[in-house]
Amino acid sequence: MTGQSISLISAGPLCVATLALFMAVFQTFIFFARRNSWWIAWGAVLSGGAFLYASATFFQYNLPAGPYNRLAELFQYSTFIILVHGLYGLTYSYFSLPQRRYHLIFGPIHGAILFLIWTTDLFIGRQFVERSFLLLKDPYVEPVLTVLGSLYLVYAIAAAANAVRLWAVYRKDTDMPTSALIVGFCVWVLLGANDVAATLGVPSMLFLMEYGFLAFALSVLVLSIQGHMELVSILGIREENLFAEKERLGVILRSLGEGFLATDSRGDIVLFNKMAEKLTQVPLSLAIGRPYSQVLHIIAEHCAQDGESSGPLGKGQTVTLLGKDGAERIVQLTRTPVTDRRDEHQGEVFLFRDVSGWVSDRKQLAASEEKYRSILENIQEGYYEVDLGGKLTFLNSAAARMCGYTMEEMFGLNNRDYTTPQTSENLYRIYNRIYRTGEPENITAYEIVRKDGQRRTLEASASLVTDSYGRSVGFRGMLRDVTEKMEADKKRQQLEEQLRQAQKREALGTLAGGVAHDFNNLLMAIQGSIEILLLQTEKNSPFGERLVSIKHFVEDAARLTRQLLGFARGGKYEAKSALMGDIAKHTATMFARTRKEIDIHLDLNDTWPVEVDIGQFEQVFLNLYVNAWQAMDGCGEIVISSKNLHLTEDFAAANGVSPGRFVQICVQDTGCGMDEKTLTRVFDPFFTTKAKTRGTGLGLASAYGIVKNHGGVITVESTPGKGSLFCICLPATDKPVDQQAVKNDDIIHGQGTVLIVDDEKAVLNTQSEILQSLGYEVITAPGGRMAIEIYKEKKDVINLVVLDMIMAEMTGSAVFDSIRAINPKAKVLLCSGYSLEGQAALIMEKGCNGFLQKPFGAAAFSQKVHEILTKED
Numbered sequence: 001m002t003g004q005s006i007s008l009i010s011a012g013p014l015c016v017a018t019l020a021l022f023m024a025v026f027q028t029f030i031f032f033a034r035r036n037s038w039w040i041a042w043g044a045v046l047s048g049g050a051f052l053y054a055s056a057t058f059f060q061y062n063l064p065a066g067p068y069n070r071l072a073e074l075f076q077y078s079t080f081i082i083l084v085h086g087l088y089g090l091t092y093s094y095f096s097l098p099q100r101r102y103h104l105i106f107g108p109i110h111g112a113i114l115f116l117i118w119t120t121d122l123f124i125g126r127q128f129v130e131r132s133f134l135l136l137k138d139p140y141v142e143p144v145l146t147v148l149g150s151l152y153l154v155y156a157i158a159a160a161a162n163a164v165r166l167w168a169v170y171r172k173d174t175d176m177p178t179s180a181l182i183v184g185f186c187v188w189v190l191l192g193a194n195d196v197a198a199t200l201g202v203p204s205m206l207f208l209m210e211y212g213f214l215a216f217a218l219s220v221l222v223l224s225i226q227g228h229m230e231l232v233s234i235l236g237i238r239e240e241n242l243f244a245e246k247e248r249l250g251v252i253l254r255s256l257g258e259g260f261l262a263t264d265s266r267g268d269i270v271l272f273n274k275m276a277e278k279l280t281q282v283p284l285s286l287a288i289g290r291p292y293s294q295v296l297h298i299i300a301e302h303c304a305q306d307g308e309s310s311g312p313l314g315k316g317q318t319v320t321l322l323g324k325d326g327a328e329r330i331v332q333l334t335r336t337p338v339t340d341r342r343d344e345h346q347g348e349v350f351l352f353r354d355v356s357g358w359v360s361d362r363k364q365l366a367a368s369e370e371k372y373r374s375i376l377e378n379i380q381e382g383y384y385e386v387d388l389g390g391k392l393t394f395l396n397s398a399a400a401r402m403c404g405y406t407m408e409e410m411f412g413l414n415n416r417d418y419t420t421p422q423t424s425e426n427l428y429r430i431y432n433r434i435y436r437t438g439e440p441e442n443i444t445a446y447e448i449v450r451k452d453g454q455r456r457t458l459e460a461s462a463s464l465v466t467d468s469y470g471r472s473v474g475f476r477g478m479l480r481d482v483t484e485k486m487e488a489d490k491k492r493q494q495l496e497e498q499l500r501q502a503q504k505r506e507a508l509g510t511l512a513g514g515v516a517h518d519f520n521n522l523l524m525a526i527q528g529s530i531e532i533l534l535l536q537t538e539k540n541s542p543f544g545e546r547l548v549s550i551k552h553f554v555e556d557a558a559r560l561t562r563q564l565l566g567f568a569r570g571g572k573y574e575a576k577s578a579l580m581g582d583i584a585k586h587t588a589t590m591f592a593r594t595r596k597e598i599d600i601h602l603d604l605n606d607t608w609p610v611e612v613d614i615g616q617f618e619q620v621f622l623n624l625y626v627n628a629w630q631a632m633d634g635c636g637e638i639v640i641s642s643k644n645l646h647l648t649e650d651f652a653a654a655n656g657v658s659p660g661r662f663v664q665i666c667v668q669d670t671g672c673g674m675d676e677k678t679l680t681r682v683f684d685p686f687f688t689t690k691a692k693t694r695g696t697g698l699g700l701a702s703a704y705g706i707v708k709n710h711g712g713v714i715t716v717e718s719t720p721g722k723g724s725l726f727c728i729c730l731p732a733t734d735k736p737v738d739q740q741a742v743k744n745d746d747i748i749h750g751q752g753t754v755l756i757v758d759d760e761k762a763v764l765n766t767q768s769e770i771l772q773s774l775g776y777e778v779i780t781a782p783g784g785r786m787a788i789e790i791y792k793e794k795k796d797v798i799n800l801v802v803l804d805m806i807m808a809e810m811t812g813s814a815v816f817d818s819i820r821a822i823n824p825k826a827k828v829l830l831c832s833g834y835s836l837e838g839q840a841a842l843i844m845e846k847g848c849n850g851f852l853q854k855p856f857g858a859a860a861f862s863q864k865v866h867e868i869l870t871k872e873d
Contacts, residue, residue, distance in 0.1 A: 013057040013058035014058045021048075024044050024048040024050075027041075027047055038089075039089075039094035042089035045089065046090060049082040050083075052075060052078075055075070056072045056079065060073055069142065073124055073142055073143045077117060077123060078114055080152065084159045089103075091167065095166075122148045124143050125145070128141050253273040257275060257353070258275055258351050258353040259275045259280070259331070259352040259353065260273040260349070261273075262347060262350070263349075264347045265345055267347075268292075269288055269291075269292050272284050272287040272295075279331065279354060280296065280321070280323055280324060281324035282324050292348075292350065298320070317332075318333075319331060329354050329356055330355055331353060332355045333352045334350070335348060336348065381398060382395065382396060382479030383395060383396045383399060383477075384396075384478075384479060385474060385475070385476045387473065387474040388435070390415045392413050395407065404450030404454070405450075405451050418450075419447065419448050423445070426445070427446075431475055435472055438464050441462055442461050443459065443462060446459060446460045457483045457486055458480060460478065460479050461477040463476060491654060526855075530550055532770060532773060575611045575613050575841070576611065577609045577733055577738050578610065578612055579610075580610055580617070580642060584604070584642070584667075587622050591629075595625075598638055599636070599637045602640050604640065605642055605643050607642050607644050608663055608732035609732065609733050611733045620707065624700075624703060625638065625667070628669035628671060630671075631669055631672050631673075631724065633671070637669070638667060638669050639668045640666070641665070641668075642663065644662075644663060644732070646660065647659045647660065655715075657712070657713055657729075658731075660731065660732075662712075662713075662732060663730050663732050664729045665728050668726075669724055670722075672723075673720045673723050674716075674718040679716060682700055682716055683703075683714075707728055707730070711730070713729045714729075715729075746859060747858055748774075748862045748863055750862070750865065752869055753778075753779065753797050753798050754800045755781060755794075755798045755800070756779070756802045757780075757781045757783075757784065757801065757802065757807075758802075758807070761782065764782060765780075767831075770861055783808075784809055784815040787801070787803075788818045795822055799869055800828075801827065802829045802831060803815055803828055804831055804832060811839070812832070816828055816846065827869070828848050829849060830844070830848050830850065830852070831851075832851075833854035833855070849868045849871075
């Protein structure tokens with residue numbers, strides 16, 4: 001091998017290295033002139049790689065086998081990694097492709113290859129071989145290339161081929177010429193193939209080895225120059241566009257409706273528009289170049305005070321700006337820093353606009369919101385808002401109180417959480433209908449379950465809520481607690497029903513009273529005639545028994561009329577202070593003698609006295625006992641109890657009496673009981689559930705009338721199959737208890753003159769004959785006026801006046817007043833089959849000496865006349 005021969009030929013690589021170094025320096029200069037052209041920097045890396053490769057080739061051709069020859073080979077093969085990495089850096093940066101990932105992955109790989117090349121023999125061995133060139137007879141010496149070294153060359157060729165593919169794909173997206181670089185890549189591929197051939201022992205082309213990278217470096221240089229010229233052209237166009245853009249920006253800033261101010265990095269103003277001049281009252285000539293703090297005089301910040309972190313611009317703060325003219329303006333100020341690509345501070349931009357009117361409107365809106373919020377919180381009605389799913393989104397405190405929750409507990413609750421299931425289903429249907437029609441609705445039955453479990457009834461309204469786009473977003477409405485109102489309405493309906501029942505009974509009572517009055521007059525005549533016949537008939541007469549039988553029939557008819565009169569509420573004729581327990585006990589004893597199959601239990605406590613007509617209440621209790629006996633169908637128990645109580649205002653008002661001290665006596669049976677329908681009619685006259693042979697339907701109606709006439713209350717409770725409970729409440733009195741005289745059937749004869757006044761001729765004659773048969777002198781008067789005239793003439797001889805209550809010409813009350821006017825001490829016995837509107841009681845209160853209810857027998861008549869005449873004044 002003759003090194004001198006080779007050195008003469010291989011002087012070419014030294015020229016290549018010189019040219020490549022020049023190109024690398026030139027491209028580096030271009031890059032520093034245009035720092036944003038990173039692909040030119042990668043072109044300088046490729047030219048530098050060509051310089052290293054050519055230099056290493058020159059020394060390898062001229063050095064004999066030895067360590068320096070191997071060192072040159074190491075530099076030559078290390079250059080391939082630099083060229084591959086630079087190649088892809090150029091490609092990715094030129095087409096603005098993301099290259100970070102490539103460098104992160106292949107940087108460590110290429111570094112590892114370089115490390116292995118220089119520290120091991122895995123790529124380049126330590127043995128030397130001679131390589132031959134085509135067209136040249138002298139060989140050269142180089143180290144043996146290992147298998148990894150060959151693969152390494154293949155990798156370099158593949159990298160160049162892939163780069164050609166990338167440039168072919170992306171070159172259509174740019175106007176810059178790329179043909180030169182593609183030609184250079186093709187030369188690289190041929191160079192690599194030539195080197196592989198030499199490694200495999202195939203003679204290679206020396207000139208291709210020497211000038212291949214020079215051609216590649218030249219192509220990169222051409223591309224750099226062309227790209228630089230294109231950049232100059234582009235940048236010139238951009239400068240023109242930038243100037244035009246600057247002019248357009250100036251027009252925009254001048255016409256901007258907001259104040260605009262821009263500063264440099266020192267805080268000095270560099271841009272200032274017309275609106276900024278207007279708001280600050282500082283002209284442009286004085287603003288430019290001055291610190292912004294000398295132009296924007298901020299004297300107050302309102303974000304913290306007003307609770308507004310953002311305003312109409314969407315960000316920034318509300319401040320008070322003091323203009324040069326001394327005027328204060330509330331502005332919305334936005335302050336934005338300006339940085340370059342290296343995040344270095346370049347200045348600030350200020351945008352500000354006059355929002356004095358907006359702030360005023362906002363304050364008015366806040367005041368309005370506060371006003372209506374206060375109204376919602378202070379009204380008694382509840383206000384609520386729910387979403388489309390029924391969850392509460394807003395409510396006032398009144399609504400929360402109605403439901404028994406706090407406002408915090410109510411938020412987010414669904415209507416199913418605080419209403420009954422039936423109400424929840426009803427609300428679902430109503431809300432669905434409102435959603436479809438858009439029409440508001442009223443909800444009359446809105447039953448809720450309070451937190452404490454109590455149920456309340458509300459009235460509610462509901463209407464659709466829409467947003468600013470007209471979309472349905474929920475429902476709103478008002479709530480009103482109507483629980484007490486419904487209860488009051490129910491009580492009112494009960495009172496109205498009671499009033500209707502009372503009016504009905506009053507009308508029937510008037511009719512019954514009129515019938516009973518006329519019927520009693522007839523019975524009085526019949527009974528009087530029978531009494532006279534009995535007085536005139538001997539005891540052993542065969543007619544005596546028939547007369548007694550007729551008398552009993554008349555007494556039965558009289559009892560029927562007394563029941564009619566009791567129902568008619570014709571008056572309490574002889575009211576005396578008595579103990580209700582004694583009356584109940586006396587009548588119970590009498591009833592028990594005839595109904596021994598009934599067990600009667602007495603639970604009578606000491607009670608206050610009451611003022612009653614004892615005879616009438618004996619009738620009341622007997623009617624209750626008979627009714628209980630019939631309900632028990634022949635066997636059972638009757639419990640009679642009594643106690644003192646104070647009637648409450650509600651109970652008293654519901655039953656038409658005054659509250660206060662009352663005596664209650666109850667009769668409870670174990671009979672069949674009554675259903676709801678029967679209970680509503682139990683006190684109606686002639687109403688009965690029994691067979692016609694067992695009752696007339698007047699017993700309980702009579703008891704009702706008598707109790708009501710005494711200012712009392714009679715109530716009934718009953719359950720089918722469990723019996724009934726009748727309770728009578730009568731007002732207590734402070735009068736001492738009268739001892740009632742013992743009744744008997746003895747006829748008492750007497751002496752004296754009696755004036756009988758009655759417009760019924762049969763009654764007048766009957767009473768006259770009875771008194772005459774008893775030994776009295778009798779004067780009769782068929783009318784009131786005649787009676788007054790007779791009394792005026794014979795007042796000194798008349799010992800007693802027997803006065804009828806109801807007369808056509810002149811009422812008994814008027815006659816009584818006239819007689820007492822003539823003689824205040826005149827003794828008067830009042831007789832009547834009926835007392836119209838309580839007139840009998842009024843006469844008794846005036847001092848009438850006694851009362852007899854028609855029809856009455858001779859014994860009762862004789863006893864009452866004798867009692868009055870013998871009683872001391």
